Amino acid sequence: MNHTKDEKFSLYHGLASTISTTAVNGYIPLFAISVLGATDGQMGLITSLPSIVAMLALIPGAIWLNRSKSKKNFAVYTTFATRLMFMLILFVPFLDSAYAPWVLVFLIAALNFPGALSGLSWQTLIGGLVPEERRGSFFSTRNQWTTVAAMIVTFLTGIFLQQFSKSDAFPYQILFVAGFLFALLEVFYLYKHNDVKEAGIEKERQGAKRKFSWDVFRYKPFLAFVICAVLFNIGAQMAWSLFSIYHIREANATALWFSFFSVTNQVAQILSVKWWAKAADKHGNTLVLFIAAAGMATAPILTMLSTNLFYLTALNFWIGLFVSGTNLLLFNQLLKATPETNRSTYLANYQFILSIVGFIAPQFGVYLLSHFGMFSAMAIISVVRLLAGCSFLLVALKFERKQPAEAV
Template identity: 50%
Template sequence: MQSRSDRNEWNEKNSKMNGIASTIVLSMTNNYFALFAISVLGATNYQVGLISSLPQIVGMAAMVLGTIIMGRLEEKKKFTSYSIFITRLFLIGMFFVMYLPLEYRAWVFVLLVGLMNLPGSISNLSWQSFIGDLIPDSRRSGFFSERNRVLTIAGMAITLAIGIVLQLFDKNSPLPFQVLFVLAFGFGMIEIFYLNRHIEVKKTTVEKKKINFGWDAYQHKPFIYFLVCGLFFNFGWQMAWPLFNIYNINEAHATGFWISLFTVGNQLGQILSFRWWGRMAEKYSNAKMLAFCAVGMGAAPTLNILSTNLVYLTLVNLFSGIFVAGTVLLLFNQLLEVSKEENRGSYISQYNILLAIIGFAAPQAGVYLLELTSMDFAMNTASVIRAASGAVFLWFYYHMKKSSFHNKVLSYEK
């Protein structure tokens, strides 16, 4: 029988390999959905907005279903594997989009991207709960910062390679995108292989027959406070997502090669900063560093619209990648920190359900603001909301610090 330390080491190793395969899948697909939709399928601004928002509203329904299922599972690994497999099957459907009548292609592709998030959100929820149980609290900041760094290096390498290959094809050619969808499906199978190599300790589920919708999470005040901060930040963060795609492709006329370079620049910024964010989180806390991170994220939309020069836009992505690294690491760590271990799945699912609502509304708000006003106004609005969330996270930090001090005093008096 393996010792706990040996089991943790084995799980961390396989989690990195699983994550690398998953990152390659996403790098081959998500990075180029908008480019494929605009350049090959002729999608409208509204349809491009739906590529960002539709998966979120579909994901909300998935989270409700996932919450019920997760509360009844004694083992999460097998369920997570099946969910990932179903998600990756949608990539095969995307391969066949080009064989549909011209007028249906863009809409079918948008629907496939959206519906793929039904099993995708469930797999994400189950993976978060699964990995949260496997990685000890003391290892989280160090392990996830290192894991994210390794995954980002893998993503950067594959994205750069894809960008170079795309240069060999006409920007309106569907062939390279079809090849990417098929290859991504293959790496999805590798992703599942390494997930199944994790060692999971079976847990006995209390009241197994009772359906749990996860509402017990709202009885925990630190979680509620985190929800307010996290959702406000995510609205400003995600409302700019379709705007970046529309600006870069339609106004800066970026090709597949430059889209790849933008992604590589962003990933390079993440690689250079993941460890730093992990160290700072351990030193100053996740909440305090999130306040700093939000201000940096706030600068990105405004900086992006200052020029259509493609080299400049690559540098902006390099800069924003530094703060994306902090956002990804700190938000997840903070979510785990405000979640109780005995019913962590409830906290994660409720956060993701509400995040899905924001994820649907925010990109639509961004596109609506663009149609109503201008690209400059819409991007600057996103910047203001992002930066303002820094003050909200700072409030959260001082409130949690005050609550912690108060609890220690009460404990001492007892």
């Protein structure tokens, strides 16, 4: 198998995917609130409902993927379906204002059915194509390039949206169409990948009889990772809706300022991603992941110190330094903690649990906001994130350094 060729196409696929999704994804909160008039409750549902849909998708999805003769083709079909459904959002502003926000909530939730299958199949495919010794270097390079692309697209999109009224739907509709065109390129390069070797597929099918059995958690590295990752995702996702609400309603950020937030965040990711990869190679993935997760814990409480847009822009640079680390190291740790045989079943169980977290955590964040106010809610979230970082440190010190765990 030509790993160099697969890595090249994966890089092109990542760039096309980033352009396709970044053009609109970062501005969905602004679109929902400023154009459609979404409420805090609807914003919470936009964040949380996709996780429940993804969870429901993974139940048959793992079975379909394990039975599929081609992991690559499965990824291609589900990715195309996801991007096509996302483009349908461009018709939402034509609906009655009383129903439009709810239709947006429904579409964003529904597209996560094929989206979850797309993500699962891509992880399985790329995990089989890129050998473990190449992953740190390859994914750090890939993340670096996709982050540069995201930065450029975000900045240009912000300037474009700034030329229109905040409540004007037309510029967003243009972006949805442009995003779909790049999605076609994304699907093309995904199709250009090699497929997982037939021997590997057959081996995985033989080990995939117990799709959602708790037996996978007998594999100690996987169990340790899941516990830490669940705690981390609870802290991370509790704040998703709150950040958007704070930036739009309290800091009065426009599309241009949203682009500044994203660009500075992405610049920091570009500058730091190689350092995280080297640090992980030197000190161990889990130990360095603790540092990245602890850095993420500072984001909510530091956000509350000021509504000054220049301060929030600088803060996003600080946050970006740790975002690059968590993105890279969490994925590497996931692949490291899952055995090659029957990997898709391990990934499906992991995604299934995260889907439950993804539904509960944002709703709990909105609950904290409504009952305790923005400052207290953000402070609580910072504490939860710090505890998550400490859990990775505990695994690094008490589990991984003792002795290698045995697979079942």
